[in-house]
Amino acid sequence: MIKDQRSENQPAAESQAPGPKVRRDIATDAAAHALRLLEKVRAATEAQVHKRAAAKQSEAIAPHAIVIGGGVAGLVAARDLRQTGYRVTVLEAADSFGGCVRRTEVDGLLLDAGAESFAVRGGSVANYLDELDLGEAIVQTSGERAWLIHAENDKLLANPLPATALLGIPGTVRTDEVRNIIGRAATVRAAADLITPMSRKWATEKLSLAEVVRSRMGQAVLDELVAPVVNGVYSTDPAQIDIDAAAPGLREAMQKTGSLARAVTALQDSAPAGSRVAGLDGGMYTLIEALTGRLSKAGVLLVRNSPVTSITRDKAAAQPFTVHTLGQELKADRVVIATEAQPALALLNPLLGEVKQIAAENQSNAIALAILVVDKPELDDAPRGSGVLVARNAPVHAKALTHSSAKWPWLGEQSGPGTHVVRLSYGRIGEADELVAGGDDAALIEEAIKDASKILGVQLQPEDVLGSAVSRFSDMVPLQGTAAVERRSQVRAATAEIHGLDVVGAWLAGTGLARVINHARGAVAISAS
Numbered sequence: 001m002i003k004d005q006r007s008e009n010q011p012a013a014e015s016q017a018p019g020p021k022v023r024r025d026i027a028t029d030a031a032a033h034a035l036r037l038l039e040k041v042r043a044a045t046e047a048q049v050h051k052r053a054a055a056k057q058s059e060a061i062a063p064h065a066i067v068i069g070g071g072v073a074g075l076v077a078a079r080d081l082r083q084t085g086y087r088v089t090v091l092e093a094a095d096s097f098g099g100c101v102r103r104t105e106v107d108g109l110l111l112d113a114g115a116e117s118f119a120v121r122g123g124s125v126a127n128y129l130d131e132l133d134l135g136e137a138i139v140q141t142s143g144e145r146a147w148l149i150h151a152e153n154d155k156l157l158a159n160p161l162p163a164t165a166l167l168g169i170p171g172t173v174r175t176d177e178v179r180n181i182i183g184r185a186a187t188v189r190a191a192a193d194l195i196t197p198m199s200r201k202w203a204t205e206k207l208s209l210a211e212v213v214r215s216r217m218g219q220a221v222l223d224e225l226v227a228p229v230v231n232g233v234y235s236t237d238p239a240q241i242d243i244d245a246a247a248p249g250l251r252e253a254m255q256k257t258g259s260l261a262r263a264v265t266a267l268q269d270s271a272p273a274g275s276r277v278a279g280l281d282g283g284m285y286t287l288i289e290a291l292t293g294r295l296s297k298a299g300v301l302l303v304r305n306s307p308v309t310s311i312t313r314d315k316a317a318a319q320p321f322t323v324h325t326l327g328q329e330l331k332a333d334r335v336v337i338a339t340e341a342q343p344a345l346a347l348l349n350p351l352l353g354e355v356k357q358i359a360a361e362n363q364s365n366a367i368a369l370a371i372l373v374v375d376k377p378e379l380d381d382a383p384r385g386s387g388v389l390v391a392r393n394a395p396v397h398a399k400a401l402t403h404s405s406a407k408w409p410w411l412g413e414q415s416g417p418g419t420h421v422v423r424l425s426y427g428r429i430g431e432a433d434e435l436v437a438g439g440d441d442a443a444l445i446e447e448a449i450k451d452a453s454k455i456l457g458v459q460l461q462p463e464d465v466l467g468s469a470v471s472r473f474s475d476m477v478p479l480q481g482t483a484a485v486e487r488r489s490q491v492r493a494a495t496a497e498i499h500g501l502d503v504v505g506a507w508l509a510g511t512g513l514a515r516v517i518n519h520a521r522g523a524v525a526i527s528a529s
Contacts, residue, residue: 001402003202009020010024013187027466032194033305034303034304034305034306035326035327035328035379036170037301037303037306038303038306038325038328038330039376040511044191045439046069055222055406056178059361062085062086062087063085063086063087063333063334064086064087064089064319064331064332064333064334064440065081065086065087065088065089065332065334065335065336066080066088066089066091066188066321066323066325066332066334066335066336067081067088067089067090067091067331067332067335067338067348068091068308068311068335068337068338068339069090069091069092069093069099069338069339069340069344069505070090070091070092070094070097070098070099070302070304070338071097071098071099071100071101071338071505071519072098072099072101072287072288072291072372072513072516072517072520073338073504073505073506073509073516073517073519073524074090074092074336074338074339074505074520075288075291075292075295075506076091076128076291076516076517076520076521077292077336077338077502077504077520077523077524078283078300078336078520079092079295079300080524081116081292081334081336081522081524082298082300082519083297083298086333086334087299088295088300088301089300089303089330089332090280090295090300090301090302090303091303091306091307091308091323091325092302092304092306093305093306093307093308093339093343094302094303094304094305095304095305096304097288097291097292097302097304098114098285098288099114099340100114100115100473100506101114101115101284101285101287101288101512102114102285102471103283103285103288104371104469104471106373106421106466106467106468106469107373107419107467109354109373109411109414109415109421110282110283110285110465111371111373111404111411111421111469112283112284112285112404113282113369113371113469113471114284114369114473115284115472115513116279116283116284116402116404116408116423117141117277117278117279117284118278118279118284118512118513118514119276119277119279119512119513119514120276120277120278120446121276121514122514124434124514124518125513125514128517129280129287132284132287132290132291133290134280134290134292137280137281137282138278138279138280138281139278139279139280139281139408139409139410140278141277141278141279141386141396141407142386142406142407142408142409142412144382144385144386144403144406144407145160145161145163145385145386146160146385146386146387146388146389147160147161147384147385147387147388147389148160148225148228148388148389148390148391148394149160149391149394149396149454149455150181150224150228150390150391150394150424151389151391151393151394151395154395156394156395156396156454157424158388158455158457159180159181160385161176161177161225161229161389162175162177162178162179162225163455164268164501165225165229165248165264166250166263166264166267166268167226167229167230167233167246168221168225168226168227168228168229168230168389169210169213169221169225169226169260169261170190170217170221170225170264171260171261171264171265172261172265172267173187173190173191173193173194173261174187174191176370177188178225181224181225182220182221182224182225183220186218186220186221186224186400188197189217189218189220190218190221190261191208192217192218193216193217193259193260193261194259194262196259197258197319198217198254198255198258202251202254202255203251203255206242207242207243208238208239208240208241208242208243208397209226209230209238209239209241209242209246209247209253209431210222210226210239210241211239211243212238212240212243212250212254212260213226213238213260216259216260217422219261222238223391223392224391226238227391227392228389228390228391228392228399229389230246231392231399231400231428232389232390232399232400232425233388233400234246234429234511235367235399235427235429235476236428236429236430237426237427237428237430240429240430241437242485245510246443247267249267249475250263250264250267253266253267255324278487279408281410282410283411287489298514299475305324306325307325307326308324308325308347309324310324310350311323311324311327311335311350312324312345312350313351313498313501316430317331318329319332319333320333320500321333321334321335321500321501323335326337332524334472334501334502334522335500335501335502336502336503336504336524337501337502337503337504337505338502338503338504338505339505340474340475340503340505341360341475341507342359342360342475343475344503344505344507345358345360348491348494348495348503351498351501352494356490356494358490358491358494359487363444364382365429365430365473365474365475365476366427366433366436366437366472366473366476367425367427367428367429367436367472367473367476368425368426368427368436368444368470368471368472368473369423369424369425369426369470369471370398370419370423370426370434370445370447370448370468370470370474371421371422371423371467371468371469371470372422372423372445372448372449372452372460372465372467372468373415373419373420373421373465373466373468373472374419374420374422374452374460374464374465374466374469375418375419375464375466376418376420376458376464377408377417377418377462378458379403379420379456379458380417380418380420380512382403382406383456383457383458384401384403384455384456384457385403385406386402386403386406386407387400387401387402387403387407388400388401388403388455388456390455394457395454396451396453396454397426397427397435397447397451398424398425398426398447398448398451399423399426399427400424400425401414401422401423401429401451401452401455402422402423402425403420403421403422403426403456404421404422404423404515405419405420405421405422408419419466421464422452422456424448424451424452424455425443426447429476435447436472439472441470443524444470445450445465445468445486446462448468449462449465449506475507484507491503491508502523502524503523504519504523504524505520
């Protein structure tokens, strides 16, 4: 986990004579530490106000920006704001920074408990990592294939996913890989895409990924190839994802090539050589460590355990925003809301007035990861490649499994022969799942052991498990559902009228580090230097 901020903001205590030991309450200490840092922010802000009142107009006084939320979006925004001269405070409600990029320790291994990779297409994440001197830490996957688990006549079947697929859409249709999954008749139907004229309306009209796949290649490709991939990657249904958000450039390629399959091939051919995703040596949490380290050195105040309860605004004041947290009132010239959707709207709506209120999602958005470290030499040959996506008709609760120690060579070296790390993903956006929402970690791990046995084709027993962990995410959002698009438009329109207020995060930017980083940087209108 992240190093305690006390070590960076306070001097070491002087040696003292031994005295009676006092039992310390960790929760109380955390809150007290946060209050001390907040008092520091408040005192500095008041000093700035007095300086402004006394300063000549020609003198430059550093404005104060408060970033609410210490996930990737918040930390990226904080860094860019600091680079342009703002005095920056980051307030994080949790005990650690990173948001959906998390780390946990299981059986002595430091493992990603959230995002574990990033898309290489476009190069924006790699470029940002270069800015943080992490370019040399970027690592490729092992190259092991992903597999698909599905059912046929109550029989569980496992097959490699088509090598040429994009989100499960095959670039080459008439292959044994495709036929083994969807059958011969459905493969013939899918091949009709190659000779069916492309509608001109598709150049501009709003289309979901499901509409495009069903129309061009048939229901079987959608249900048995595309849906498992989209559910595993985005935790939602292909009907809820806009084609342009799911696969940028695919619509244009379809118009140029006249075929969905040929469009997929064209996009694959234009992508950089190697894997479509990459990671960091030591895990993606290395990014959070680098960001928080840079911010601390730059003088940004990072305050954990500091939930913000409200924001008020006085347009006539020198510093128009007041941020309320832990009984403190912090003044700011600029505020960036970088939390999940529900807390963000709770802070934003009171600033908008009754007419412009933005409704929150009323659907279930919880997902969970079950992480297992197992002693099972039978997995040394990676019988299911780098991981498995699960079709809905399969008698398995998990929607996906990642064989992390087979996917990432650095982790395979750390875990060693015979020891394996697997991550199972549970829950779909918009669908209630008691196992996910109930909060019973022991029950989830028990289910994960059973599911992993079925998916991997190797029987796991509880005694094979060397350690386990659960990571829960309670406020996930679809990539580009119609309601989500409308809500994002509302947020953009509302914040455009409030000078100095920005709202960032995956719920606005979309899923994936590239979208989150680019959106955060664009929102605060800072160019990388």
